[in-house]
Amino acid sequence: PLGTGADGQPVYLRDIWPSSDEIDAVLPLALDPQTFRRRYADFSADQDLWQSIPAPSGEVYDWPPSSYIARPPFFELPPQAVGDIRGARALLLLGDSVTTDHISPAGSFGEATPAGEWLRAQGVERADFNSYGSRRGHHEVMMRGTFANVRIRNLMLPPDADGRRREGGHTLLDGRLTTVFAAAMSYLERGIPSIVVAGEEYGTGSSRDWAAKGTRLLGVRAVIARSYERIHRANLVGMGVLPLQFIGDDSAASLGLRGDERFDITGLAGGLSPMQTVALVITRADGERHECALLCRIDTPIEVSYYRAGGILPFVLEQLLGGR
Known part of the structure; x- marks a missing residue:
């Protein structure tokens, strides 16, 4: 059934579908050529119904208070220095x-999530949360939803007694379990760069732009993966996030990464060129150091320009302002 009627009985499509006689009766009203000629003859004439819609005036959009859409913050983000990344976590x-759905889910979410907590603080009832996809016009929701898929597995978290890995958007911050969003904000507040380490086919799936946007808003400076999906790699560069790739047989597992290390990425300060090699220096919790080479997956000269500008949006803005 489509729903339930006022009498409590199920309602089916056949109950509300118009009969052939009803359709034949209204078709002439919709197929009158003179109506189309009259309506489309002069678009410049005042349309009372259209003109009665309240609309702001001015040269720029007047952003109303809303939990669905907000002014994008990407032009106001502090520029990231193009150079070596030191002390990253x-x-x-x-x-x-x-x-990309693991990175930026589009489905529903609950009150206990960072996005749900933010909406409740704005006075939005649980029944009105809707979904991440419906709120993709608001960065406050979407950045809180980044890496918050209920099926994502963060290998930093120790397995349970039965060997299973905890799923969901959680991580360890100084040894303490917390949400990915809370950890990212803590690192940003303390001026500590953060990175994401992954395996093969990172960013596979639909070319979801928020998978890169959300990563940038969380303050992630670089992603290190075994391989990338083509479009997501380009989107990371477009948002000013550095995509790096393990070389040969190197991986998080082969390097014995646990998540409590500190990372230096060197070889960027002297200049940046497509597909160059950089060094990853790993300092473990006990002070032991290990170094390996990484391939910088900024693949073209124009991508170098995007990255130097902090992403494609600041790059385009610079081009527009420079041309005035």
């Missing part, structure tokens, strides 16, 4: 085939 250690 791992926000997540991920496995293979992490999809």
